Amino acid sequence: MDKPLYMSRTFRYLLSSTKLLFWALLFLSLILFCSLQSPPSSRRNLGHGPDWEDLVIQSARPKSRASDQPRIVLVTGAAGFVGTHVAAALRRRGDGLVGIDNFNAYYSPSLKRARTQLLKQAGVFVVEGDINNSTLLTKLFGLVKFTHVMHLAAQAGVRYAMKNPASYVHSNIAGLVSVLEVCKSADPQPAIIWASSSSVYGLNTKIPFSEKDRTDQPSSLYAATKKAGEEIAHTYNHIYGLSITGLRFFTVYGPWGRPDMAYFFFTKDILKGKPVTIFEGSKHATVARDFTYIDDIVKGCLAALDTAKRSTGSGGKKMGPAQFRVFNLGNTSPEPVSKLVSILEKLLKVKAKRSVLPMPANGDVLYTHANISLAQKELGYKPKTDLQTGLKKFVSWYLDYYSQQGKKSAV
Numbered sequence: 068m069d070k071p072l073y074m075s076r077t078f079r080y081l082l083s084s085t086k087l088l089f090w091a092l093l094f095l096s097l098i099l100f101c102s103l104q105s106p107p108s109s110r111r112n113l114g115h116g117p118d119w120e121d122l123v124i125q126s127a128r129p130k131s132r133a134s135d136q137p138r139i140v141l142v143t144g145a146a147g148f149v150g151t152h153v154a155a156a157l158r159r160r161g162d163g164l165v166g167i168d169n170f171n172a173y174y175s176p177s178l179k180r181a182r183t184q185l186l187k188q189a190g191v192f193v194v195e196g197d198i199n200n201s202t203l204l205t206k207l208f209g210l211v212k213f214t215h216v217m218h219l220a221a222q223a224g225v226r227y228a229m230k231n232p233a234s235y236v237h238s239n240i241a242g243l244v245s246v247l248e249v250c251k252s253a254d255p256q257p258a259i260i261w262a263s264s265s266s267v268y269g270l271n272t273k274i275p276f277s278e279k280d281r282t283d284q285p286s287s288l289y290a291a292t293k294k295a296g297e298e299i300a301h302t303y304n305h306i307y308g309l310s311i312t313g314l315r316f317f318t319v320y321g322p323w324g325r326p327d328m329a330y331f332f333f334t335k336d337i338l339k340g341k342p343v344t345i346f347e348g349s350k351h352a353t354v355a356r357d358f359t360y361i362d363d364i365v366k367g368c369l370a371a372l373d374t375a376k377r378s379t380g381s382g383g384k385k386m387g388p389a390q391f392r393v394f395n396l397g398n399t400s401p402e403p404v405s406k407l408v409s410i411l412e413k414l415l416k417v418k419a420k421r422s423v424l425p426m427p428a429n430g431d432v433l434y435t436h437a438n439i440s441l442a443q444k445e446l447g448y449k450p451k452t453d454l455q456t457g458l459k460k461f462v463s464w465y466l467d468y469y470s471q472q473g474k475k476s477a478v
Contacts, residue, residue, distance in 0.1 A: 322465075
């Protein structure tokens with residue numbers, strides 16, 4: 068074979084391979100990870116009040132539990148949508164926990180602050196800090212012997228990745244590495260449960276999506292960072308004996324949700340009389356999502372935590388094979404986005420101004436549908452909330468929350 072031609076074909080193959088994307092993302096994330104470690108000034112002052120260490124220790128103290136040994140959990144992204152609900156559920160059942168969140172401005176930090184107030188009332192302390200701050204994470208692990216880490220911190224949103232790709236590498240890859248680094252060095256090592264995404268299925272056309280399906284064809288940078296995260300997690304499991312469970316969430320919705328999600332800004336736009344854009348695929352193909360209510364997701368998260376086996380390493384040294392799992396957490400009932408709008412119209416008693424447009428090339432996929440048989444078998448996961456019921460609860464919260472916000476702004 069002619070050598071130049073052989074090299075050309077090899078190069079084209081590498082360019083077309085998603086392995087190149089993965090290694091490129093990994094390389095960039097490691098550079099960013101190293102560059103974002105805490106400077107000397109932040110090592111002297113972690114940006115908290117003088118009593119923050121006492122608040123951490125107090126929050127981490129478990130309440131009495133009738134069953135099993137109490138868990139002590141670090142919840143990253145605790146001021147986020149899923150993080151707040153999971154943290155509250157952990158506290159309700161008596162687990163000790165500490166939250167951490169950087170309160171970034173991807174969407175209104177005021178909503179995150181309001182969520183944190185709910186946790187504060189429940190006795191949960193949320194540290195304000197970045198998971199890339201290794202000094203802060205090391206300090207937290209020095210104060211508390213965490214048995215588990217619920218890693219929910221991430222830069223979310225498929226479309227925003229086109230505007231700010233660096234934020235996804237920073238949070239979803241470098242941030243994950245930062246958390247895994249402190250966990251593998253801990254003694255004892257905690258078990259880790261972390262949020263992946265249904266987006267990893269990318270261009271997969273096999274329905275419903277199964278954990279055994281291909282995930283090497285991401286359709287967005289967000290999906291690529293989550294796929295890279297799964298590979299990185301597997302590596303830390305293999306080398307350091309960390310017990311790791313990845314959860315692929317399918318379109319989570321509900322009270323205290325994210326304003327960048329369709330159901331949330333649809334509600335806002337319908338009430339304001341603004342047009343609601345509904346996308347469709349080629350030849351008028353329907354766009355549908357496996358909408359999953361937050362309470363069902365929380366039950367799946369807690370079940371994953373409760374069934375997680377202990378890590379097998381100690382102080383960064385692996386002592387034996389460790390548990391590694393990946394589960395779909397969905398609702399198994401995909402609904403057209405147009406139906407979501409119809410339900411909102413009835414609940415809000417306002418007719419939506421619909422605008423139907425072709426789906427833009429922004430990384431979104433046409434259809435998602437979860438096969439949850441593995442989660443049913445291993446976690447006892449059984450979603451119970453249909454879209455009508457879930458949206459009714461969301462709308463009730465939305466109207467109450469923004470009514471209160473309006474009263475505050477009028478004062």
